[in-house]
Amino acid sequence: MKPARALAPLPRHHSIFFLIMRRLRAPLIVLIVIIAVSVFGLTLIPGVDADGQPTRLSFFHAFYFISYTATTIGFGEIPHAFSEQQRLWVMFCIYLSVIGWAYTLGTVFALLGDRNLQQAIQMQRFVRAVRRLREPFYLVCGYGETGRLICRALDRLGYRAVVIELDESKVGEIDLHTYAADVPALTADARNPETLEFAGLTHRSCVGVMALTNDDNANLAIAIAARLLAPHLPALCRAESAEVAANMASFGTRHIINPFEKFGEYLALALHSPAAWHLLAWLTGQPGSTVIHHRNPPRGRWIICGHGRFGRVMVDAMKSQAVPLTIIDRSPRQDPEHTWVQGEGTGADALRQAGVGEAVGIVAGTGSDVDNLSIAVTARALNPRLYVVLRQNHYTNHALFDAFESDITVVPSEIVANECLAILGTPLLAPFLAEIRQRDEEWCAWVLERMTRRFGWEVPRVWSERINLVRTPALYRRLMRGERVTLGMLLCSPGNRYEALGCEVLYLRRDDEAPRLIPASDLVLQPGDELLLVGRGGARAELALTLTNEHALNYVLTGEDLPGGLVWEYLSRRRKPHATPSKSGEQET
Amino acid sequence: MNLEKVIFGFFIVLAATLNFGFFVGDIGDPAHHDVYELFAALVVSLIATVLKFGDRTQIGAVHLATSLVADLQLIAAALTWGYAAHITGSGMTSEMTARVVSLSGGALFANVVSVIILIAETIMQRR
Numbered sequence: 001m002k003p004a005r006a007l008a009p010l011p012r013h014h015s016i017f018f019l020i021m022r023r024l025r026a027p028l029i030v031l032i033v034i035i036a037v038s039v040f041g042l043t044l045i046p047g048v049d050a051d052g053q054p055t056r057l058s059f060f061h062a063f064y065f066i067s068y069t070a071t072t073i074g075f076g077e078i079p080h081a082f083s084e085q086q087r088l089w090v091m092f093c094i095y096l097s098v099i100g101w102a103y104t105l106g107t108v109f110a111l112l113g114d115r116n117l118q119q120a121i122q123m124q125r126f127v128r129a130v131r132r133l134r135e136p137f138y139l140v141c142g143y144g145e146t147g148r149l150i151c152r153a154l155d156r157l158g159y160r161a162v163v164i165e166l167d168e169s170k171v172g173e174i175d176l177h178t179y180a181a182d183v184p185a186l187t188a189d190a191r192n193p194e195t196l197e198f199a200g201l202t203h204r205s206c207v208g209v210m211a212l213t214n215d216d217n218a219n220l221a222i223a224i225a226a227r228l229l230a231p232h233l234p235a236l237c238r239a240e241s242a243e244v245a246a247n248m249a250s251f252g253t254r255h256i257i258n259p260f261e262k263f264g265e266y267l268a269l270a271l272h273s274p275a276a277w278h279l280l281a282w283l284t285g286q287p288g289s290t291v292i293h294h295r296n297p298p299r300g301r302w303i304i305c306g307h308g309r310f311g312r313v314m315v316d317a318m319k320s321q322a323v324p325l326t327i328i329d330r331s332p333r334q335d336p337e338h339t340w341v342q343g344e345g346t347g348a349d350a351l352r353q354a355g356v357g358e359a360v361g362i363v364a365g366t367g368s369d370v371d372n373l374s375i376a377v378t379a380r381a382l383n384p385r386l387y388v389v390l391r392q393n394h395y396t397n398h399a400l401f402d403a404f405e406s407d408i409t410v411v412p413s414e415i416v417a418n419e420c421l422a423i424l425g426t427p428l429l430a431p432f433l434a435e436i437r438q439r440d441e442e443w444c445a446w447v448l449e450r451m452t453r454r455f456g457w458e459v460p461r462v463w464s465e466r467i468n469l470v471r472t473p474a475l476y477r478r479l480m481r482g483e484r485v486t487l488g489m490l491l492c493s494p495g496n497r498y499e500a501l502g503c504e505v506l507y508l509r510r511d512d513e514a515p516r517l518i519p520a521s522d523l524v525l526q527p528g529d530e531l532l533l534v535g536r537g538g539a540r541a542e543l544a545l546t547l548t549n550e551h552a553l554n555y556v557l558t559g560e561d562l563p564g565g566l567v568w569e570y571l572s573r574r575r576k577p578h579a580t581p582s583k584s585g586e587q588e589t
Numbered sequence: 590m591n592l593e594k595v596i597f598g599f600f601i602v603l604a605a606t607l608n609f610g611f612f613v614g615d616i617g618d619p620a621h622h623d624v625y626e627l628f629a630a631l632v633v634s635l636i637a638t639v640l641k642f643g644d645r646t647q648i649g650a651v652h653l654a655t656s657l658v659a660d661l662q663l664i665a666a667a668l669t670w671g672y673a674a675h676i677t678g679s680g681m682t683s684e685m686t687a688r689v690v691s692l693s694g695g696a697l698f699a700n701v702v703s704v705i706i707l708i709a710e711t712i713m714q715r716r
Binding site: 018019021022023024025028029032033036039040043058059060061 | 624625628632635636639640642643644645667670671674675
């Protein structure tokens with residue numbers, strides 16, 4: 001664990017003005033004094049006018065002369081030719097004023113190049129950008145590989161993101177990545193609660209916080225700040241050690257994501273029920289990507305190389321599925337449950353000793369990418385039919401991992417990103433996925449077959465709808481009037497009601513009833529129902545139109561176009577008084 | 590004793606005294622109001638303003654505000670004087686003098702407020 005760095009005080013954004021003023025105090029005073037002395041001197045020095053009479057410059061003329069001389073504009077215009085005394089004094093004034101200006105400008109340029117000031121200006125720009133956000137946005141702490149994936153996905157889904165990142169070069173990358181919307185980013189330590197507040201933690205448009213730094217303690221600090229400063233916001237925190245995860249859970253962090261444990265669950269699910277695993281991968285993938293149909297992990301003897309954080313989770317996952325294991329590690333333990341082999345998985349000897357010829361699968365799960373690849377290549381050479389699970393630690397090595405065709409590549413950053421997106425975008429998805437895990441293989445296979453035949457293997461849009469006055473005013477009013485609307489009636493295209501909408505309901509939750517999975521199309525909707533839908537992106541917009549627009553809804557349900565506007569409503573009511581349902585509650589009463 | 594405080598107090602009090610010196614006398618009589626004194630009052634007032642820059646306390650803000658008021662009034666007085674002496678062609682009439690002096694009277698009030706704040710601040714420190 002890294003020692004805690006001292007938190008640097010944040011450059012206060014409102015102090016820029018004062019900072020500039022304070023630094024310019026001395027040069028400004030020097031300038032005022034120089035001009036005052038010059039003007040004063042010029043009014044005292046005797047001169048001669050056109051007639052040879054002694055005269056003196058008035059303050060007005062003196063100030064005029066010094067103004068154009070001191071600013072190096074140098075008009076030749078003066079009321080009278082100067083006397084010798086005046087010339088002497090003016091010569092002195094000219095050099096004096098040059099010194100004054102040089103000093104002032106030098107200070108100004110030094111100030112502009114000042115790092116503190118630049119940081120303060122950046123900070124101010126960032127704070128202003130965040131304050132002006134009117135759309136819902138997510139606060140992303142840590143712009144590493146995970147943060148990048150999440151920002152890209154959020155951008156694609158049409159959400160805004162605000163980024164805090166400690167590393168200046170990574171903040172610079174944000175400008176290089178092409179995002180549709182501007183992503184305000186700040187180079188600062190997210191452990192500082194003040195930073196979080198400036199980044200919009202307490203902003204009313206902030207809809208969630210994600211602590212994705214690679215430092216568990218920083219994530220913990222963000223989690224506790226979010227819990228105390230914005231208790232209503234969902235906080236998603238990455239935690240790779242069990243102690244930190246337990247600590248986060250102790251003060252009620254809602255979503256703690258441990259990438260290794262998550263993968264352990266997936267692998268256990270894949271061993272237990274491959275269809276459920278595929279369904280899960282399909283529903284929670286990166287938007288826009290296509291799920292490749294994997295080979296199902298086989299049952300039989302598995303070899304696990306490396307018994308570290310990841311290896312331990314793998315062992316637990318395999319044990320839960322009663323899979324026999326051989327573990328290769330540098331320091332084997334006395335453990336009657338599994339077979340242990342001492343050595344490095346990278347060598348053929350240790351692999352042979354572990355029985356690679358008879359094994360069905362291998363997990364290359366050490367902390368070194370090179371070792372993992374070496375293990376995988378060696379093991380494949382010894383047994384080409386081996387099912388290979390590869391752990392990738394650093395994103396930069398992805399070309400190597402792509403080149404080696406493993407069955408599963410475990411990329412912690414992707415796992416965290418997928419999980420975050422699934423939780424944030426669709427709160428109903430988590431209970432649905434939990435439900436899937438309970439179901440049998442046959443049912444999952446049926447759902448997977450049905451969905452992928454309809455929507456293809458590309459990752460679909462998954463979203464939730466709740467039938468209430470705010471989200472779905474048109475449907476809600478109808479239901480409150482006691483009309484009977486079934487799912488099948490609703491899921492028609494508002495463009496042509498004889499065409500089905502490209503989406504399906506996966507899950508329906510009603511307050512006091514058991515949740516329904518894949519509800520039938522004749523199910524009657526009730527106000528307050530929560531739906532989890534899956535489909536193509538366009539279907540979401542069309543359904544939203546049906547749910548919010550009275551005219552679209554009327555067309556979808558009855559096939560008749562409602563007249564728009566008061567005049568047409570009046571006329572049509574006169575023509576056929578029974579045909580059109582009243583538009584809103586007010587007209588009924 | 591703090592040299593910075595001495596300079597600060599010096600300029601504030603000097604701005605008020607110079608302003609007062611220009612202000613006293615018959616309001617319409619140019620002979621009672623010396624233009625050099627107006628010039629000195631303006632310059633000292635400007636310096637006092639710059640000295641107050643960058644103080645983030647509440648009292649510093651009020652100090653700066655009163656000083657800016659005094660500057661504004663004195664600059665207006667100086668402009669009026671320049672206009673009367675050079676542009677109208679009739680020189681410093683008693684009417685114009687009255688205008689300049691009454692503007693500087695406004696500045697004097699602001700300077701008095703500045704001095705009162707300075708005194709209040711000093712008393713608050715109790716050291």
